[in-house]
Amino acid sequence: MKVIGLAVLVFDYCINLEAEVDLTWGRRWDFVRILFAVARYTPFIGVPVDLIYSLGPTSPRLCLSLYQVTSWLNVIGTVAAESLLLVRTYTLWGRNRVLLVSLLLLALGCIAGSAAVGANAVSFFKYQDPPLATSGCYQTQRIAIYAVNYAMLVLFETVILCLNVFQAWCHRGQLGSRLITHLYWDGIVYVLCILAISIANIVVINFLPSEYAESLDT
Numbered sequence: 001m002k003v004i005g006l007a008v009l010v011f012d013y014c015i016n017l018e019a020e021v022d023l024t025w026g027r028r029w030d031f032v033r034i035l036f037a038v039a040r041y042t043p044f045i046g047v048p049v050d051l052i053y054s055l056g057p058t059s060p061r062l063c064l065s066l067y068q069v070t071s072w073l074n075v076i077g078t079v080a081a082e083s084l085l086l087v088r089t090y091t092l093w094g095r096n097r098v099l100l101v102s103l104l105l106l107a108l109g110c111i112a113g114s115a116a117v118g119a120n121a122v123s124f125f126k127y128q129d130p131p132l133a134t135s136g137c138y139q140t141q142r143i144a145i146y147a148v149n150y151a152m153l154v155l156f157e158t159v160i161l162c163l164n165v166f167q168a169w170c171h172r173g174q175l176g177s178r179l180i181t182h183l184y185w186d187g188i189v190y191v192l193c194i195l196a197i198s199i200a201n202i203v204v205i206n207f208l209p210s211e212y213a214e215s216l217d218t
Contacts, residue, residue, distance in 0.1 A: 006047045006048070006051065009043055009044065009047060013044075020040075024036060024037070032084070032087055035080045035083050035084050035087070036080075036084060038076060038077065038080035039077055039080035039081040039083075039084060042073055042076055042077035042080070043073075043077060045073055046070055046073035046074060046077065049066060049069055049070050049073065050070050052066060053066040053067060053070060053136065053137050054136045054137065055136045056136060060126070063137035066137070067137070071118060075114070075118075078153070079111065081194075082107065082153070082156060082157075083107075085157070085160050085191065086100075086103050086104070086107060086160070088187060089103065089160050089163050089164060089167075090103065092163075092164065092167050092183070092184070092187075093163065093167060099163075103159070103160075106155075106156060106159060107156060110152040110153070110155065110156050113148065113149075113152050114148075114149045114152055117145055117146065117148045117149055118149070120145070126139070144205060144206055146205055147201075147202045147205040147206050150198045150199075150201045150202045150205070151202060153198040154195060154198045154199060154202070157191055157194060157195045157198060158195065160191055161188065161191045161192065161195060164184065164187055164188050164191060165188060167184070168184040168185065168188065171184070
Protein backbone atom coordinates (compact mmCIF):
# COMPACT_ATOMS: atom_id res chain seq x y z
CA MET A 1 0.00 0.00 0.00
CA LYS A 2 2.89 2.37 0.73
CA VAL A 3 4.32 1.80 -2.75
CA ILE A 4 0.90 2.40 -4.30
CA GLY A 5 0.54 5.58 -2.26
CA LEU A 6 3.90 6.87 -3.49
CA ALA A 7 3.01 6.02 -7.10
CA VAL A 8 -0.31 7.89 -6.84
CA LEU A 9 1.45 10.85 -5.22
CA VAL A 10 4.04 11.10 -8.00
CA PHE A 11 1.39 10.63 -10.72
CA ASP A 12 -0.81 13.36 -9.22
CA TYR A 13 2.15 15.71 -9.01
CA CYS A 14 3.12 15.09 -12.64
CA ILE A 15 -0.34 15.76 -14.05
CA ASN A 16 -0.77 18.93 -11.96
CA LEU A 17 2.76 20.30 -12.26
CA GLU A 18 1.97 22.94 -14.89
CA ALA A 19 -1.01 24.28 -12.94
CA GLU A 20 1.01 24.37 -9.71
CA VAL A 21 3.80 26.33 -11.38
CA ASP A 22 1.32 28.87 -12.78
CA LEU A 23 -0.91 29.23 -9.71
CA THR A 24 1.55 28.76 -6.86
CA TRP A 25 5.21 29.09 -7.71
CA GLY A 26 4.74 31.95 -10.15
CA ARG A 27 2.89 34.22 -7.71
CA ARG A 28 3.63 36.19 -4.57
CA TRP A 29 3.91 33.99 -1.50
CA ASP A 30 1.48 34.49 1.36
CA PHE A 31 0.22 32.50 4.34
CA VAL A 32 -2.20 30.40 2.28
CA ARG A 33 0.44 29.45 -0.30
CA ILE A 34 2.81 28.43 2.48
CA LEU A 35 0.08 26.20 3.95
CA PHE A 36 -0.52 24.70 0.52
CA ALA A 37 3.19 24.00 -0.01
CA VAL A 38 3.50 22.31 3.39
CA ALA A 39 0.37 20.19 2.84
CA ARG A 40 1.35 19.36 -0.73
CA TYR A 41 5.02 18.48 -0.33
CA THR A 42 5.31 17.02 3.17
CA PRO A 43 4.11 13.61 1.85
CA PHE A 44 7.11 13.53 -0.50
CA ILE A 45 9.23 13.21 2.65
CA GLY A 46 6.79 11.18 4.74
CA VAL A 47 5.97 8.45 2.22
CA PRO A 48 9.61 7.46 1.53
CA VAL A 49 10.25 7.33 5.29
CA ASP A 50 7.15 5.14 5.57
CA LEU A 51 8.59 2.85 2.90
CA ILE A 52 11.84 2.53 4.85
CA TYR A 53 9.80 1.77 7.98
CA SER A 54 7.77 -0.89 6.18
CA LEU A 55 10.51 -2.52 4.11
CA GLY A 56 13.87 -1.74 5.68
CA PRO A 57 14.87 -2.07 9.33
CA THR A 58 14.12 -4.68 11.94
CA SER A 59 15.80 -2.98 14.91
CA PRO A 60 13.08 -2.05 17.46
CA ARG A 61 14.88 1.18 18.35
CA LEU A 62 15.21 2.27 14.73
CA CYS A 63 11.59 1.29 14.07
CA LEU A 64 10.38 3.51 16.90
CA SER A 65 12.52 6.42 15.69
CA LEU A 66 11.21 6.10 12.15
CA TYR A 67 7.65 5.89 13.41
CA GLN A 68 8.09 9.09 15.41
CA VAL A 69 9.49 10.87 12.35
CA THR A 70 6.59 9.78 10.14
CA SER A 71 4.10 10.67 12.87
CA TRP A 72 5.42 14.23 13.09
CA LEU A 73 5.43 14.59 9.32
CA ASN A 74 1.83 13.36 9.22
CA VAL A 75 0.86 15.84 11.93
CA ILE A 76 2.49 18.75 10.09
CA GLY A 77 0.89 17.83 6.76
CA THR A 78 -2.52 17.20 8.30
CA VAL A 79 -2.54 20.47 10.25
CA ALA A 80 -1.60 22.37 7.08
CA ALA A 81 -4.31 20.65 5.01
CA GLU A 82 -7.00 21.16 7.65
CA SER A 83 -5.90 24.79 8.02
CA LEU A 84 -6.55 25.29 4.31
CA LEU A 85 -10.09 24.01 4.85
CA LEU A 86 -10.48 26.41 7.76
CA VAL A 87 -9.25 29.39 5.71
CA ARG A 88 -11.51 28.46 2.81
CA THR A 89 -14.57 28.16 5.06
CA TYR A 90 -13.72 31.46 6.76
CA THR A 91 -13.55 33.14 3.34
CA LEU A 92 -16.85 31.63 2.16
CA TRP A 93 -18.49 32.95 5.32
CA GLY A 94 -17.45 36.51 4.49
CA ARG A 95 -14.47 36.52 6.87
CA ASN A 96 -16.71 36.21 9.91
CA ARG A 97 -14.42 36.66 12.91
CA VAL A 98 -16.72 34.86 15.33
CA LEU A 99 -16.64 31.83 13.05
CA LEU A 100 -12.85 32.10 12.72
CA VAL A 101 -12.32 32.15 16.49
CA SER A 102 -14.74 29.24 16.94
CA LEU A 103 -12.98 27.12 14.31
CA LEU A 104 -9.56 27.98 15.71
CA LEU A 105 -10.65 26.90 19.20
CA LEU A 106 -12.06 23.66 17.79
CA ALA A 107 -8.86 23.03 15.83
CA LEU A 108 -6.65 23.73 18.85
CA GLY A 109 -8.76 21.36 20.94
CA CYS A 110 -8.37 18.61 18.35
CA ILE A 111 -4.61 19.20 18.10
CA ALA A 112 -4.23 19.12 21.89
CA GLY A 113 -6.22 15.90 22.07
CA SER A 114 -4.14 14.30 19.34
CA ALA A 115 -0.91 15.37 21.04
CA ALA A 116 -2.06 13.78 24.30
CA VAL A 117 -2.97 10.56 22.50
CA GLY A 118 0.38 10.46 20.70
CA ALA A 119 2.36 11.08 23.88
CA ASN A 120 0.57 8.28 25.72
CA ALA A 121 0.61 5.81 22.83
CA VAL A 122 4.39 5.76 22.33
CA SER A 123 4.88 3.76 25.54
CA PHE A 124 2.69 0.96 24.10
CA PHE A 125 4.82 0.41 21.01
CA LYS A 126 6.65 -2.90 20.91
CA TYR A 127 8.32 -4.50 17.92
CA GLN A 128 9.45 -8.01 17.08
CA ASP A 129 10.70 -9.91 14.05
CA PRO A 130 8.03 -10.27 11.34
CA PRO A 131 6.20 -13.63 11.44
CA LEU A 132 7.37 -14.38 7.89
CA ALA A 133 10.82 -14.05 6.38
CA THR A 134 10.28 -10.42 5.44
CA SER A 135 11.95 -7.14 6.31
CA GLY A 136 10.46 -4.06 7.89
CA CYS A 137 9.02 -3.10 11.26
CA TYR A 138 6.39 -5.33 12.83
CA GLN A 139 4.26 -4.13 15.75
CA THR A 140 3.30 -6.80 18.24
CA GLN A 141 -0.01 -5.24 19.21
CA ARG A 142 -2.75 -3.03 17.87
CA ILE A 143 -2.60 0.61 19.02
CA ALA A 144 -6.33 1.27 18.79
CA ILE A 145 -6.02 4.53 20.69
CA TYR A 146 -4.77 6.13 17.47
CA ALA A 147 -8.32 5.89 16.16
CA VAL A 148 -9.03 8.82 18.50
CA ASN A 149 -6.86 11.04 16.28
CA TYR A 150 -8.98 10.21 13.26
CA ALA A 151 -12.15 10.65 15.30
CA MET A 152 -11.02 14.22 16.01
CA LEU A 153 -10.39 14.74 12.31
CA VAL A 154 -13.88 13.43 11.59
CA LEU A 155 -15.31 15.91 14.10
CA PHE A 156 -13.46 18.87 12.59
CA GLU A 157 -14.17 17.87 9.00
CA THR A 158 -17.86 17.27 9.75
CA VAL A 159 -18.14 20.79 11.16
CA ILE A 160 -16.40 22.19 8.07
CA LEU A 161 -18.68 20.16 5.79
CA CYS A 162 -21.84 21.35 7.55
CA LEU A 163 -20.70 24.98 7.37
CA ASN A 164 -19.97 24.67 3.64
CA VAL A 165 -23.28 22.93 2.90
CA PHE A 166 -25.19 25.53 4.91
CA GLN A 167 -23.47 28.39 3.11
CA ALA A 168 -24.14 26.77 -0.28
CA TRP A 169 -27.81 26.39 0.67
CA CYS A 170 -28.03 30.04 1.73
CA HIS A 171 -26.54 31.13 -1.61
CA ARG A 172 -28.38 28.62 -3.78
CA GLY A 173 -29.94 31.48 -5.75
CA GLN A 174 -26.47 32.51 -6.91
CA LEU A 175 -25.43 29.02 -8.01
CA GLY A 176 -26.33 29.83 -11.60
CA SER A 177 -22.83 31.26 -11.89
CA ARG A 178 -20.39 28.55 -12.93
CA LEU A 179 -17.63 30.03 -10.76
CA ILE A 180 -19.83 30.17 -7.65
CA THR A 181 -21.05 26.62 -8.28
CA HIS A 182 -17.49 25.30 -8.49
CA LEU A 183 -16.45 27.33 -5.46
CA TYR A 184 -19.05 25.68 -3.24
CA TRP A 185 -19.60 22.21 -4.62
CA ASP A 186 -15.99 21.33 -5.45
CA GLY A 187 -15.11 22.19 -1.87
CA ILE A 188 -17.97 20.09 -0.52
CA VAL A 189 -16.93 17.08 -2.60
CA TYR A 190 -13.33 17.47 -1.44
CA VAL A 191 -14.32 17.58 2.24
CA LEU A 192 -16.56 14.53 1.72
CA CYS A 193 -13.61 12.61 0.26
CA ILE A 194 -11.19 13.35 3.09
CA LEU A 195 -13.96 12.73 5.63
CA ALA A 196 -14.51 9.30 4.08
CA ILE A 197 -10.77 8.56 4.32
CA SER A 198 -10.71 9.58 7.99
CA ILE A 199 -13.65 7.28 8.74
CA ALA A 200 -12.00 4.46 6.78
CA ASN A 201 -8.86 4.86 8.90
CA ILE A 202 -10.92 4.43 12.07
CA VAL A 203 -12.42 1.22 10.67
CA VAL A 204 -9.01 -0.12 9.60
CA ILE A 205 -7.36 0.62 12.95
CA ASN A 206 -10.15 -0.94 14.99
CA PHE A 207 -11.17 -3.94 12.93
CA LEU A 208 -8.31 -5.08 10.68
CA PRO A 209 -5.09 -6.84 11.78
CA SER A 210 -2.42 -4.51 13.17
CA GLU A 211 -0.19 -4.88 10.09
CA TYR A 212 -2.88 -3.06 8.07
CA ALA A 213 -3.35 -0.25 10.60
CA GLU A 214 -1.42 2.29 8.52
CA SER A 215 -2.42 1.09 5.07
CA LEU A 216 -4.44 4.27 4.40
CA ASP A 217 -2.03 6.61 6.16
CA THR A 218 -0.42 7.84 2.97
